[in-house]
Amino acid sequence: MTLQFIEPEIHEFNTEIQQPASYIRKVFHVDGNLTSASLALTALGVYKAWLDGEEIDPQYLLPGFTNYAARVQVQEYDLTSKLAPGAHVLSVVLGDGWYRGALGLTSVRNYYGNRVKFAATLKLCYTDHEEEIITDESWKATQDGPIVRNDLKTYEEVDMRKELTGWMDADYDDSAWHACRIGSYNGELVPHEGLPVLEQEVFDPKVLHTPDGNTVLDFGQNLAGHVCFQVTGAAGTQVKLIMGETLNSAGNFTLENLQAESFEREGALGQTLIYTLKDGPQEYRSQFLISGYRYVLLQNWPEEVKAENFRSIAVYSALTFTGNFSCSNEKINRLVQNSMWAQRSNFVDIPTDCPTRERAGWTGDISVFSETASYYTDTRQFLHKWLKDAVSMQTPQGNLPFIVPKVPLDVIPGVDATHLPYGSAGWSDAIIHVPMVLYRMYGDTEALGIVYDAASRFIDFEMNRAKEKHPLHEYKPGDHHDYILDTGFHFGEWLEPGSVMFEDVGKALSHPDAEVATAWLFHSVSEMAQMAEILGKQEDVVRFAELAEKIKAAYRIEFLTNGTVVSERQCRYVRPLSMHLLTEESAKKVSADLNKMVVDNGYKLGTGFLTTWCVLSTLADHGYVDTAYRLLENEQCPGWLYEVNKGATTTWENWLGVDEDGRVIDSHNHYAPGAAMSFLFAYTCGIQPAKPGFEEIVIRPIPGGSLTWAKAEYISVKGKIVSAWEKADGKVKFHVEIPDGVPASVILPDGTAASVTGGVHNFECA
């Protein structure tokens, strides 16, 4: 199908200034009985479309976020049943979205282009002929509608006095509208691949009158979405709704936790809807502005603020939920819900870091969270689309991005950041790690196929980079240096308790952490050997397996002292243990040392982004189950339940999201720190794939901590799996349900093992 882009803005304008949404329409005639009618739509921007006033698709933010420099999705619809003979009209509102709207930390605009575009082709098939209606100069447009300026992240301004009554009717007088002009697009048009972004759960507010004299709505749940409100007042009254995640220590509305301390750009955060009333009662919800919030500050409200006039609606990709966990510790149950909400809030068409400050597809975040996300939900379709964007961003040299799709990163004054978002250890490796998680969880080889060539080229790039020497790195003697990765930009462990985000970046820029980078290089090369095996690329299996051995040997020389780790940082122990970089003997010593560190630290977390996700499983794998549970159940800061005690409804970016004095810090909606929740499914209840895609199941429950019972349900691609246990009368009773025809082994904590298959099975042990 051919698609021709049109530009509805034909005038010159200052691209520095936010523009109004464009309203576009086309009247067409159906001259007889159709055998079929199909419509294809896409845009560079975000659009909402109607046929004869009826919404064509309930999805938000179409055509979705892809790396527009390379590709954009096309949505297709069958309209056959909707087109009787006569006049019809297609109506479209086109906003800035990710294409030209504010992106990333500093809210840079016009990144992919500074003129929004739209394309449609309607193919009408009659019995004896066909007709194609395409976007061209016959389509009419205006910028003189109610959306005066729009953005996905910062500001939407609406003036309802400019409402275009009747503009979706075929007989509307659009003589004052102008003709669109032909535009162009050099990227690839691809069928819609993502999950639909839809309105989901709805929350009612409590009305708060805060100490500073403001009126604030508390919807009780931090989420990504929009507010739907009803209001009555005099035409011309301008109200404001400002969305935020938290109250400050004084109990007042604040955005201070979301404002990056440095590199601040005026209005970078926004999360603001400015609305001018028309006469009479009215209802509004934004098409284009999606915010991360639990609280809404209302300004200049013209009438008494009544809770029943407001709803908060979560908007996110329509994920199928597959996992549930509950146990006797209510705080852990809340933590699981918080972590799921962090996923919902950050699965808005692409996997993001947070739904507020940056909303960027940070690869490291989804890398560590992908397993947990895949217990909670079916992530395949959502992540396949995203992986294709990652691949489309590979540099000619083979480097892979650490934010997908591309967003600007001009955070360092004077530094051209065009090439910066590439190649960070633990982040760029997501393009290898995420598909391997999908393979283990779903037996999914499609994702492996999407990334394989790019991933293989990335390893070549990494090995070349490893040969370069960093001037500040002091190497130990030996000829292993070509396998130590210490050049390039790497975030490192990132945000260990007590560290400050921008100081971490500074450190990473001057002196990349070679231990982190080399370990991830080993991890990725090992996963590539597995990927090659699965895809039947035998030569590569040997190549990657040999390379992995060399990197491992180099790692041991460079980063171990007499075969063991000497460090005060927990991550230095967790990483080599979890990545199998140690001999059995040194793993014993290193894990004992890690255990001691955690105990000495009062069972408080000491890890950052890159090892928090596996610290519990690493401890349990080496026999320190009790420590793992005490860490999980620790209620002091840093700890997961500290957040729960502070009233969190999502998981925080920083362990100190709210400090003891009530000071609020950083994003309150990052899923990465909750990535360890897969432990509850895979260890506490012990549901794991013994073969990829649960072709064979292992149930190895590990009761522990204060828990007296736990239950996990997981709808695998093979069917529903249940594993529950309960402590009673000095015994533990286990209940297991296995899908029909799937072989499973159940391994109890006392070591007894049983082979079972489909059905319900009960066991007991002391």
Ligand code: BGC
């Ligand atoms: C983001 C993270 C991301 C990180 C890179 C932050 O600003 O919010 O989640 O992974 O930068 O280290």
